[in-house]
Amino acid sequence: MAAKANVQVVRTVAELRDAVRAYRKAGDSIALVPTMGALHRGHLALVDYAHQRCRRAVVSIFVNPTQFAPHEDLSRYPRDEAGDLAKLASVTADLVWAPNVEEMYPEGFATHICPTGAARGLEGDIRPHHFGGVATVCCKLFSQVTPDIAIFGEKDFQQLCVLKQMVRDLNLPLVIEGAPTIRESDGLALSSRNVYLTPHERAVAPVLFKSISDVAEAVRSGIGPAAAIETAVSAILAAGFARVDYVAVKDAETLSHYDGTAGRPGRVLVAAVIGKTRLIDNVPI
Numbered sequence: 001m002a003a004k005a006n007v008q009v010v011r012t013v014a015e016l017r018d019a020v021r022a023y024r025k026a027g028d029s030i031a032l033v034p035t036m037g038a039l040h041r042g043h044l045a046l047v048d049y050a051h052q053r054c055r056r057a058v059v060s061i062f063v064n065p066t067q068f069a070p071h072e073d074l075s076r077y078p079r080d081e082a083g084d085l086a087k088l089a090s091v092t093a094d095l096v097w098a099p100n101v102e103e104m105y106p107e108g109f110a111t112h113i114c115p116t117g118a119a120r121g122l123e124g125d126i127r128p129h130h131f132g133g134v135a136t137v138c139c140k141l142f143s144q145v146t147p148d149i150a151i152f153g154e155k156d157f158q159q160l161c162v163l164k165q166m167v168r169d170l171n172l173p174l175v176i177e178g179a180p181t182i183r184e185s186d187g188l189a190l191s192s193r194n195v196y197l198t199p200h201e202r203a204v205a206p207v208l209f210k211s212i213s214d215v216a217e218a219v220r221s222g223i224g225p226a227a228a229i230e231t232a233v234s235a236i237l238a239a240g241f242a243r244v245d246y247v248a249v250k251d252a253e254t255l256s257h258y259d260g261t262a263g264r265p266g267r268v269l270v271a272a273v274i275g276k277t278r279l280i281d282n283v284p285i
């Protein structure tokens with residue numbers, strides 16, 4: 001069997017522009033999959049999706065410091081570039097864009113995108129600077145890679161809404177597409193942060209998915225969201241989570257108040273802390 005080819009890695013904007021120019025010269029379409037590394041099957045599914053949509057799949061790996069608050073897990077965020085590159089070779093990513101912090105934020109960097117709208121509430125309440133950091137780095141990634149489409153997981157549902165809003169508001173010349181959440185067989189959404197879980201916490205964690213699925217089912221069957229949310233919060237705490245930041249039922253496009261009577265799609269979202277790990281998840285109604 002032939003050895004797998006190594007995936008091409010570029011670390012400077014200049015090298016990236018050369019590679020993208022060559023793709024465009026050949027008439028190739030480009031899909032971008034932004035990640036922070038520590039890749040798992042969820043990320044690789046996004047790369048497969050990119051291949052279905054475009055000729056070239058570009059994956060960025062950048063642990064973006066500006067989306068972490070000082071008390072958050074930037075310094076201990078899992079990093080494994082060699083492992084990531086091997087995984088990306090297995091799904092035949094065309095190019096990996098892996099700048100260092102100085103390349104992304106050179107001396108004198110002073111421009112920041114400040115999203116409101118979908119960025120308000122939920123994660124925006126608990127992590128007030130998070131979506132500003134996400135929007136700014138994604139805007140940079142989009143103008144660096146100039147993809148036709150960028151693919152994000154529904155796992156980070158509010159992030160997906162914020163980025164669709166940014167692209168719409170700023171007339172950025174690309175389309176944002178969401179891809180379904182990949183889960184373990186017991187329902188736990190794959191996340192780079194799952195490596196933080198102790199065996200006991202890992203055994204308890206699927207209660208998140210179970211509880212929000214129950215909320216979605218209850219709302220579908222006509223039960224008011226408030227009662228279903230209360231039941232879910234109690235179940236999550238009883239299972240051993242230390243804190244529930246929110247269980248919420250929202251409009252799936254605007255993340256504003258959900259009015260099931262208007263026939264609009266809804267979404268149930270949760271964030272909760274177990275031990276030292278904060279997990280998020282969501283399901284459609």
Ligand code: AMP
Pocket residue numbers: 034035036037042043045046151152153154155156179180181182183189190191192
């Ligand atoms: P991250 O590296 O955690 O910032 O995630 C990079 C991209 O992968 C984001 O678009 C995430 O929404 C997506 N992603 C993370 N976990 C999953 C998952 N379990 N299923 C699908 N996409 C995911």
